[in-house]
Amino acid sequence: xxxxxxxxxxxxxxxxxxxxxxxxxxxxxxxxxxxxxxxxxxxxxxxxxxxxxxxxxxxxxxxxxxxxxxxxxxxxxxxxxxxxxxxxxxxxxxxxxxxxxxxxxxxxxxxxxxxxxxxxxxxxxxxxxxxxxxxxxxxxxxxxxxxxxxxxxxxxxxxxxxxxxxxxxxxxxxxxxxxxxxxxxxxxxxxxxxxxxxxxxxxxxxxxxxxxxxxxxxxxxxxxxxxxxxxxxxxxxxxxxxxxx
Amino acid sequence: xxxxxxxxxxxxxxxxxxxxxxxxxxxxxxxxxxxxxxxxxxxxxxxxxxxxxxxxxxxxxxxxxxxxxxxxxxxxxxxxxxxxxxxxxxxxxxxxxxxxxxxxxxxxxxxxxxxxxxxxxxxxxxxxxxxxxxxxxxxxxxxxxxxxxxxxxxxxxxxxxxxxxxxxxxxxxxxxxxxxxxxxxxxxxxxxxxxxxxxxxxxxxxxxxxxxxxxxxxxxxxxxxxxxxxxxxxxxxxxxxxxxxxxxxxxxxxxxxxxxxxxxxxxxxxxxxxxxxxxxxxxxxxxxxxxxxxxxxxxxxxxxxxxxxxxxxxxxxxxxxxxxxxxxxxxxxxxxxxxxxxxxxxxxxxxxxxxxxxxxxxxxxxxxxxxxxxxxxxxxxxxxxxxxxxxxxxxxxxxxxxxxxxxxxxxxxx
Numbered sequence: 001x002x003x004x005x006x007x008x009x010x011x012x013x014x015x016x017x018x019x020x021x022x023x024x025x026x027x028x029x030x031x032x033x034x035x036x037x038x039x040x041x042x043x044x045x046x047x048x049x050x051x052x053x054x055x056x057x058x059x060x061x062x063x064x065x066x067x068x069x070x071x072x073x074x075x076x077x078x079x080x081x082x083x084x085x086x087x088x089x090x091x092x093x094x095x096x097x098x099x100x101x102x103x104x105x106x107x108x109x110x111x112x113x114x115x116x117x118x119x120x121x122x123x124x125x126x127x128x129x130x131x132x133x134x135x136x137x138x139x140x141x142x143x144x145x146x147x148x149x150x151x152x153x154x155x156x157x158x159x160x161x162x163x164x165x166x167x168x169x170x171x172x173x174x175x176x177x178x179x180x181x182x183x184x185x186x187x188x189x190x191x192x193x194x195x196x197x198x199x200x201x202x203x204x205x206x207x208x209x210x211x212x213x214x215x216x217x218x219x220x221x222x223x224x225x226x227x228x229x230x231x232x233x234x235x236x237x238x239x240x241x242x243x244x245x
Numbered sequence: 246x247x248x249x250x251x252x253x254x255x256x257x258x259x260x261x262x263x264x265x266x267x268x269x270x271x272x273x274x275x276x277x278x279x280x281x282x283x284x285x286x287x288x289x290x291x292x293x294x295x296x297x298x299x300x301x302x303x304x305x306x307x308x309x310x311x312x313x314x315x316x317x318x319x320x321x322x323x324x325x326x327x328x329x330x331x332x333x334x335x336x337x338x339x340x341x342x343x344x345x346x347x348x349x350x351x352x353x354x355x356x357x358x359x360x361x362x363x364x365x366x367x368x369x370x371x372x373x374x375x376x377x378x379x380x381x382x383x384x385x386x387x388x389x390x391x392x393x394x395x396x397x398x399x400x401x402x403x404x405x406x407x408x409x410x411x412x413x414x415x416x417x418x419x420x421x422x423x424x425x426x427x428x429x430x431x432x433x434x435x436x437x438x439x440x441x442x443x444x445x446x447x448x449x450x451x452x453x454x455x456x457x458x459x460x461x462x463x464x465x466x467x468x469x470x471x472x473x474x475x476x477x478x479x480x481x482x483x484x485x486x487x488x489x490x491x492x493x494x495x496x497x498x499x500x501x502x503x504x505x506x507x508x509x510x511x512x513x514x515x516x517x518x519x520x521x522x523x524x525x526x527x528x529x530x531x532x533x534x535x536x537x538x539x540x541x542x543x544x545x546x547x548x549x550x551x552x553x554x555x556x557x558x559x560x561x562x563x564x565x566x567x568x569x570x571x572x573x574x575x576x577x578x579x580x581x582x583x584x585x586x587x588x589x590x591x592x593x594x595x596x597x598x599x600x601x602x603x604x605x606x607x608x609x610x611x612x613x614x615x616x617x618x619x620x621x622x623x624x625x626x627x628x629x630x631x632x633x634x635x636x637x638x639x640x641x642x643x644x645x646x647x648x649x650x651x652x653x654x655x656x657x658x659x
Contacts, residue, residue, distance in 0.1 A: 103601055106611050129292040129302075133347040141346065159348075161277055162284050166346065203343075206248035210340075211349050213252050217259045218305060219295035222504050222518055228298025232291070242349075243293055 002043040003030045009076050013053035015046040016088055024092065030084035056091070064094045064101040071110075074117035077150045086112060120149040127151055128158055130233070132242050133168060134208075135201040141168035142198055144240050152179050156186045208242050215243035246339055255340065257330040261310040261321050262356055264506065265413070265469065266499040270302040270351035270386040272464035273408040281382035283345060283352075285408060285464075290351050303354035303388060304344055308332055308369060312358030316426035317509045318415070318474050321358045325507065331360070334373035338381055345385055352386030352408070353377070363394035367403060374406035386464075391437040393429055400440045401461075409464040409496075412437050417482045421475035424511050435493075441466045442493045465496030472526060473503035473519040474512060480540075480549040483529055487540040490533065500526045525551040532558055535589050536582045559585040559643055562622055563636045569622040570629055573609065574599055585643075586619030606630060618643060 003019050005011035012030065019027040028041050060068050076087060090113040097104050104110060133141035141163070145152065152172045156179040159168060163181075170179045171191055178191040238244040271289025291300035309331035310321045320327065332340075341353045355373060360366045370389050377383040391400055391412040404410060412434055416422045419431050441462060448461035468489065470482055482500070489495040502518035529551070532538035536558070543557050544550070552560050562569065562585050571580055573595060581592040591613040598604060598612060606625040610616055621631035621639045631639065 106598075106608070111611070125288075125290070128286075129290045129348075129351075131348050135347070143348070158286075163282065163346065164277060165280065165282060203246070203248060206252070207343050207347070210248055210252040210255055211344060211347075214255050214259050214304070215293065215295060215301070217256055218263050218301060219297045219299075220263055220504055221297075223297035223299075223502075223520065225298040226296065229294045229296055232294040232298065232300065241293065 001026050002028050002041050004033045004043055004045045005030065006048055007032050008048055009073060010050055010053035011046070011048040012076060012084075012087070013056045014049045016091065017049075017052035017056055018044075018046050019088075024088075027085075027088065030088060060091065060094060063098045065099075068094050068101050071113050071117040074120040074154070075113040077154065078116040078120045079150055080116055083116075120151060120154070123147055123149050124151040124154050126237075128155060130237050130241060131155070131170070132240065134198070134242075135204050137199045137201050139167065139201070141166050142171065143169065144171050144173055146174045146236070146240060147172060148236070150175060150177070152177055153188060155179075156181070160186055212243050212245070246336075251332075251336065251340060254330045254332055254336075255306065257328050258306040258308075258310060258332060261327075261358075262305050262307045262354075264320065264501065264504060265305060265354075265356055266299075266501045267388070267411060267467055267469065267497075268300055268302045268305060268354065269497075270388075272496065273386060275384050275386075275408065275460075275463070277384050278382060281384050282342070283383050283385035285352070285384070285386045292348070292350055302351045303386065304341055304350045304352070305354040306332070306337075306356075308334075308337065308355055308357035308366070308373070309360050310358050311360050313361070314359055314426070314428050316415075316429065317511050318425050318471065318503070318507065320506050322507075334369060334376055337373050338376045338383075341377065341385075342381055342383060345383070352388070354388040356390040357392065359392055359394075363392040364396055364399060366392050367395045367399045371399065371403050371406065374403065378406050388464075391441060391466075393433040393437060395437055397440045400437055401444055404441060404444045404461045405459050407462060409467065410441050410462050411467040411469070412441070413469045414485075415469060415471050416475060417470050417477045417485050418475070421477060425474065438466065438468070438493045438495075445494065466493070467497045467499060468495060469499040469501055471503050472500050472523050473515065478549040479522070479526065479529075479551050480544040480546075482526060483533075483540045483544055486530060487533060498530060500530070521553050522551065525553065525557060529557045537579055538583075554644060555640070556585070558583075559618065563640055566634065566636050570624045570631075570634060571622065572624050572627065574604055574626065584619055584622045586615035586617065586622070588613070 001019070001022065003015040005015040015030045019030065033045060057069055060072065072087060072090065076083060080086070086109070089109045093107060093109045094101050105114060127145060127147055131143050131145060133143045136142050150172070152170050155170060159170070160181060165183060167183060168181050172178065176191055176193065178189045179186050180189050269289050270285065271287065273285040274287040275285040277284040289302065291302050293301045295301055310327065311329050311331060312321045312323055315323045337353070337355065344350045345352070355370060357366050357370065360369070374387060374389065377387065387407045388409040388411065389403060389407045391410050393412060414434055416425055422429060422431060444461045445465065448458060451458045470485070472482065486498040489498055500523050502520050502523040503515070504518045505515055529543050532543060533540060542561060551557060562583065568583065571584060573581070578592055578596050581587050581595060582589065594612040595604065603626060606628070609625065621634070621642065
């Protein structure tokens, strides 16, 4: 049986829950709704049920500790191709070890998921620095990002702590997703493709110019080292950076 | 605000501040307050990297580049012809907040030329910090310079507002100081450092006794040494760093390869900044702070300077063949740290993993050990995986496996 879900983390866990209920060994794959299913196997769509997802997470937290949950969520966000089955194997392995989970981090299924989780964690940290807000004419701060992993949901809490008195949006243009914060709590939203550039506030361009000027001045010409810069700041992030325009 | 005028001033004042190396925003975890803006992340966050590959985490500017001192190495020396500018405390606060809201920066690094007198300059710095912290309720990172010759009371006041204070030594010996910065003395520089240390000690002590104590330089104090402007040996520089770590509880010492930005009769004429030497000093610095090395082990009287071909830890290991090879399943944490190719993280992992089972050679790789280097210095379950323990042979192998250290040298196609 191939289980399909809506693409959310809780949707995935619901599918795992149902698959587990039907018998782990008959699960052929757990994938997105849109994926083409093979001719010879049946597929079933699982509606997201927070209750089911919570039961898996709570059990994992209780039996294997917070790190096990953290790895699972971050690895899911890395959106690797074979995440459907790999994460399932991970959950099963973790439940087998229970308290001993942390002593078996180098076991293949756990190791793989940890590497994915690390990928997401690293990109999150990098983008916490590389995110750039622009002030729009209504005072809202707007940030465009094009991350490889789906890091927007895990970046939001950082900015909630840092800019609690502002209205802001983190916009993932690769996935059409966003987090909107209205001075009270952040919400996930889908943002349709808009062609028109948002209207900026009066001072915005002048401030951007000042920043660009500062950025160019602060470099020491006789130490120029493009390779080192690209090491830290890969070119894939340049299009959304104000100083690299 | 008139952003065009600000931009021009920022240009002058950041151009004058760029030779200061420090730009870290770590070590402080200031939480946001109600109605305030910003917080400090303990891990530090880099916001961009300039074309020389250095990270930009803070808005690094001078308050003014007017200066009463006339240090030979400095671009802001009084007698030098340069465009001068000054930013008022209000302007600095506004620029910082505008940049911070847009997530360009993690906070402010404010330094200054000595304007009128050290005390007067520090008072202006204090006013800037006070506006940011009290009026604007800014809780991001602030790093400020302690101006040599400032009175103790003012340093104490400044320390309560900022996360980090630093007083730059710049020249690693009194004789160099006399030659290049005749108006400054060693005491002038070391006294404010002592004040900062006392303040930090007092804060730490009070924290244990009372529930709420105003913070004092929570991210510690740092300093900077210039490398290559004077004939001082690497050993002199490193011994000074060791003394600073031991005596004034310095959080970090930064090394800055001397960039020939200005010319003068007392200054050496060099074409390229000694970047590789600077890199070796940082490596040695890390050995002292995290690898339990002592300066006398890294550089001796016979070898007062670094081997530019090989890192200091490998050099030490090659000088001490009697210690190696070590059995990874038995060696202590302290000994593991001495093996080239094993770092703090992998040494910790080895210690944790060998409680479960004997470590095999293959499992070491997964623990993060760089076997390319470590194989010559360890045995695993009694087996040695390098071909020979002969130092000359090992040195040749270490050098052959090495790529050109391109990341720390300016690249050039021709």
